[in-house]
Amino acid sequence: MGVVYCSCGPANVKEMSEPSEQLAHVELKDLPPLPPPYDNIEELPGFKKLKDETREEYEASLDDTLAASLKKPKSEEEEKEMVERFLSGLHKLFTKENNWTFLQPLLLSMEHCAKCQTCVEDCPIYEESGHNELYRPTYRSEILRRLYFKYVKNGNKWFNTFQQGGIELNWTLISRLFELSYRCTLCRRCAQSCPIGVDNGLITHELRKLFSQELGWSPEELHGKGTIQQMEVGSSTGMNKMVVMDNIEFIDDDMTDRVGFDVKTPWDVEGADVLLLENAGEFLAWPENHGCSSILLDAAGISWTMSSELAGYDGVNYGLFYDDVQLARVATRHFEIAKKLGVKKIVMGECGHETKALGVIADRVGIGNIPRESILTLMRDIVFSGKIKFNPEKNDFPVTLHDPCNIVRNLGIVQPQRDILNYLAPRFREMTPHGVRNYCCGGGSGFAIMSKNNFLDWRNHISSRRKFRQILEAFQDEDMSPETKKYVCAPCSNCKGSIRDMLDFYGAKEKSGIYYGGLVELIVNAMEDAREPILDWDMM
Amino acid sequence: MSILHGLVILSLVIFIAAIVARAVRIMRTPIHLRWELYPVPHEKGRAAHGGSMLEETDWWTKSKDKDHLGELGVMIPEILLLKGVWEHNRKLWFSSWGMHFGLYLLIGHLALVTLLGILGVAGLDLSTGFLSILVSLLKALAIVGGALGLLGSVILFVMRLSDNGMKRFASPSHFVNLIHLGAIYLTTLLWALLDPQYALHSVGLLAGLVSFGEIPALPVVGYVNIAVVLLFFVYLPFTHMTHFFTKYFTYHEVRWEDEPNMPGGPLEGKIAAAVSQPVTWAAPHIGADGKKNWVDLVSGTGKVDDEKKEA
Structure with missing residues (x-):
């Protein structure tokens, strides 16, 4: 059967500038059907419509949802001013002073795309939207490229238009482009397939930066309640030092009861070998993850600590998704805390974007960095060190592995988690495809914490759809009734949030017995000496 | 002629x-x-599964030899075929x-x-x-x-x-x-x-x-x-x-550019030059004034008081 293209996206790039009520529309009937028993549209959750008052207040002419939520300007003068500021930011994006961080990769991606569309079939959002043209990964890139050639690039304007095609810059375009920069999870699967090395994920990232760093536009979840709250209060969850220490104490007590030996998180130990820096969302949503990390580090005899400094107990860095200055501020804070404690290294918890942001991206934001490593590699070494006795039969249930984009495709940490699962999960099976060719959970680039308006519906129906399909397919050789418990191992906090939402949305626990969790929970669940299993299906 | x-x-x-x-x-x-993207073919012994040196604990203490033949093995079929x-x-x-x-x-x-x-x-x-x-x-x-x-x-x-x-x-x-x-x-x-x-x-x-x-x-x-x-x-x-x-x-x-920034390493000079440049981004949370450089700016948090926001 040939590819069916829906007719509900923009016909061309220029339509982006043309005022209309809504540029694109998603119909559930256009989406590729999921495997049974999720194949009947009538039985699936719907796609809530934006409220009229929301459409009145915000610019909502892109598609059926709002992620970034830009308020409408009060006057035409304000619109014009914003367009001028956008243009100013566009120029800055291509200067070495303001954008040394990504200038070279951006220029390369701007100037050398052959527009062959080789990348598009690798985008799960485009594919799972029923090939809606708005979500074609080259669409937003093409808009920025045409703006660059028209307004920034030196040379004859006629020649530049002849080479790239034209576009009109107006309020309609920039307000839609801002929203559209939040319809890509930055998974960079498309970049892998580009024969030339053009990176649409990078272009989307740079667009978000332009809006944030010049116009001050960004989703509240990433900025006000994200990086700002993290540095002002201590955590993007809103937890201050006292609250987080109280929570951890509770987790320690609970874990002590369950495993039968003393679990106690050390705080602010100067000169410890390891500073454990986790996504603080774990302490609220998946407390077992921290508890199990604590158990494992202690059992291995590792000298470790956590920090109670402001932002020292929350490893998230949402600056990675929208703003280089905020990224650098959070990362610098983390480095300073580690130096002050005098630890030998920072170990980053099961959180993909944290590991990428602090481990690699922030590698060049300062000088004299503290060494960092992923907890996945450390856990692999602990598991195979012989210091702890395991009984893999305790994990005798079907397990599949989700590869977080930031850990696998962007960091190349592929094998440690597989070594562990191959040893401790006797019924482990891979998804297809997996490893560096994995699909995003649908919550990448901050989507996992964005759910205002009806964005959660968009995410679950479209950006998470391919992952849900992969999960179902991975267990197809098992009894798919809820009686057979199946475990999706997702060693990343944001991925877990996204997978939690999708499993809830589709009722996959009740219909198919599909549960999810991290990697360290499986490890501790298999510890011979633990009194009770850590995995409690009734509580998951 | x-x-x-x-x-x-x-x-x-x-x-x-x-x-x-x-x-x-x-x-x-x-x-x-x-901004590397895996697989990176010069990762000796790991390129086949897309792995990197970050798969090792204490990776900064290990050898970082690169397999340049591995790069050729990718580039030649890419260019010719x-x-x-x-x-x-x-x-x-x-x-x-x-x-x-x-x-x-x-x-x-x-x-x-x-x-x-x-x-x-x-x-x-x-x-x-x-x-x-x-x-x-x-x-x-x-x-x-x-x-x-x-x-x-x-x-x-x-x-x-x-x-x-x-x-x-x-x-x-x-x-x-x-x-x-x-x-x-x-x-x-x-x-x-x-x-x-x-x-x-x-x-x-x-x-x-x-x-x-x-x-x-x-x-x-x-x-x-x-x-x-x-x-x-x-x-x-x-x-x-x-x-x-x-x-x-x-x-x-x-x-494929995955060179880590090691203390005293060759990247430090380039980084020092990059972060010393003045910034002119205009969003209030950046706090740029055309004179402050990247080092000056990262000491802030990005919080903007309401008066500045309105302005």
């Missing part, structure tokens, strides 16, 4: 100068943040490969004809022995390269017009570029097919050019071929087709 000598020199000077200028512009951009297009866009592969491989054959043809021209000027007899075999190879290269490239260009032209995705993003230049390339392939093919003295003429042409001597009279199609080729030399450096060499940067300087 004839007008043709002058035109060839002018075209080559423009081509080389524009290519060098573009390469220098790319190389002079500052160090950027790491367009492996990426084969794997990700099969319907485009034959036309794109034909268009590119035809060009490679013609570039090989040009290199060979230049070599033979130089040898001819040096007084070697091209009509006997191994050199005569090379001379006879010229025509085969021209015919196969021209035919393959022409076929690829024509199919690509049709796809640019008809493919659902490609037609949406096609600009006038895409069609002109393909017509131009098609004209190079067509005139090469016709010249080789219609001129019984093709090898002699083409070697004589290059001998005349490199020695600034006399150039033999050519058939009309030969002159047309020279014109479209020279025009291409002048035009190409100003288009996206420079990806033929900028691909080096997208792969080696971005996708």
